[in-house]
Amino acid sequence: MRNGGGPLQRVTLARRSLLAASGAALALPTRAQGTWPNGPIRFVVPFAPGGTTDIMARRVGERLQARLGVPVVPENRPGAGATVGSAAVAQAAPDGQTIVMSNIASHAISPSLYRNLRYDPVRDFAHIAMVTVNPSVMVANPRFEAQSLQAYIALAKRNPGRVDYATSGAGSSNHMIGVRLSLAAGIEINHIPYRGAGPAMTDVIAGVVGVMFDSLPSAASHIRAGSVNALAVSGAQRSPAFPQVPTFREAGVDIVSYSWFGVSAPAGTPAPIVERLNREIRASLAEPAVAQRLEELGGSTRDWSPAEFTAFVAEEFATWAPAVRASGATVQ
Numbered sequence: 596m597r598n599g600g601g602p603l604q605r606v607t608l609a610r611r612s613l614l615a616a617s618g619a620a621l622a623l624p625t626r627a628q629g630t631w632p633n634g635p636i637r638f639v640v641p642f643a644p645g646g647t648t649d650i651m652a653r654r655v656g657e658r659l660q661a662r663l664g665v666p667v668v669p670e671n672r673p674g675a676g677a678t679v680g681s682a683a684v685a686q687a688a689p690d691g692q693t694i695v696m697s698n699i700a701s702h703a704i705s706p707s708l709y710r711n712l713r714y715d716p717v718r719d720f721a722h723i724a725m726v727t728v729n730p731s732v733m734v735a736n737p738r739f740e741a742q743s744l745q746a747y748i749a750l751a752k753r754n755p756g757r758v759d760y761a762t763s764g765a766g767s768s769n770h771m772i773g774v775r776l777s778l779a780a781g782i783e784i785n786h787i788p789y790r791g792a793g794p795a796m797t798d799v800i801a802g803v804v805g806v807m808f809d810s811l812p813s814a815a816s817h818i819r820a821g822s823v824n825a826l827a828v829s830g831a832q833r834s835p836a837f838p839q840v841p842t843f844r845e846a847g848v849d850i851v852s853y854s855w856f857g858v859s860a861p862a863g864t865p866a867p868i869v870e871r872l873n874r875e876i877r878a879s880l881a882e883p884a885v886a887q888r889l890e891e892l893g894g895s896t897r898d899w900s901p902a903e904f905t906a907f908v909a910e911e912f913a914t915w916a917p918a919v920r921a922s923g924a925t926v927q
Contacts, residue, residue, distance in 0.1 A: 645793020676766025
C-alpha cells in the first residue's frame with residue numbers, strides 16, 4: 596500500500612514552490628551539533644492514550660528507539676484539538692530531543708478553529724516524515740437503536756438536536772465528518788468532544804454515547820472484537836482491512852475524508868537531525884512487520900522527504916481553512 600494514489604497525492608504549483616524552498620533550506624549549512632541523540636527523545640502525543648495518534652506514535656517510537664539506541668519516551672499532552680501538546684513542541688528547544696506526532700487536527704483543522712493559537716502550523720515546525728494516511732469509521736454500540744448510517748440519519752430527523760456523536764475532540768477530522776454529515780443529510784446532531792479517541796471509545800462501548808466517528812486504526816481492534824459495530828468508512832473505496840463495511844457514499848452520503856499522522860519537531864531543528872530522523876522513520880515503515888500491521892489497521896504509508904511532507908502540511912492547512920469557515924463549526 597506504499598506510495599498509494601488518491602486525493603492526498605495531488606501536486607500544485609504552490610506545493611512545487613514549497614518543495615523547492617524547503618529543499619534549499621535543508622541544504623543550508625548548520626553549526627556543529629556534537630553527538631546526537633545525546634539522551635532520551637521526548638515524543639509528544641497531543642491526544643489521550645488509546646487513539647490512532649497514540650498508537651502510531653508508540654509504534655514509530657519503538658522502532659526509533661531500536662534504531663537510534665536511546666529511549667524514545669511517549670508523552671501524552673491532550674487538549675484543545677491537539678493544540679496543547681503541539682504548542683509545547685513548537686516552543687521547545689530545536690535540538691532534536693523533542694518531537695511531536697503531528698496530524699490533521701493539530702496542523703490542518705484546529706488552527707482555523709481556535710483563536711490566539713500559539714503556533715503557525717507550517718513556520719513553527721520542522722516537518723520530518725509522514726507516517727500513515729487512513730480513513731475514518733462510524734461505529735455504534737451494538738445495543739444502540741440505529742445500526743446503519745441511514746437509520747442514524749432517520750433517528751436524528753425524528754429527534755433534532757437530541758442524537759449524539761462522540762469524537763476524539765473539537766477540531767479533529769472526525770468532528771468535521773460530523774459537521775459534514777449534518778449539512779449533507781440536513782440533520783441537527785450533538786457533538787460530544789472527548790480528550791482523545793480512547794476515552795470516547797470507552798464510553799461508546801459502555802453505552803454512554805451511542806455512536807462515534809473514529810480513525811480506523813484506533814477502532815479496528817474494537818470492531819474485530821465485536822465491542823462496536825462499524826456502520827460506514829470515509830474512504831473513497833471500502834477498506835481492504837474491513838471489506839464488509841460500506842463507504843459513506845455507498846450508504847447515500849457524499850463524504851470522503853482521510854486522517855494523516857506524521858512526525859515533526861520545533862522549527863530550527865538542524866537539517867542533519869531532520870534528515871536522519873526522516874531516514875530512520877522511512878526505514879521503520881518499510882519493515883515488513885510494521886507495514887503489515889499498518890495495513891491491518893487500515894492505514895497506508897507515504898515514502899516522503901521532509902520537503903514533501905512540509906509542502907503537504909502547508910497544502911492541507913490552505914485546503915481546510917476555508918472548509919472550516921464554510922462549515923460554521925465552532926469550538927465549545
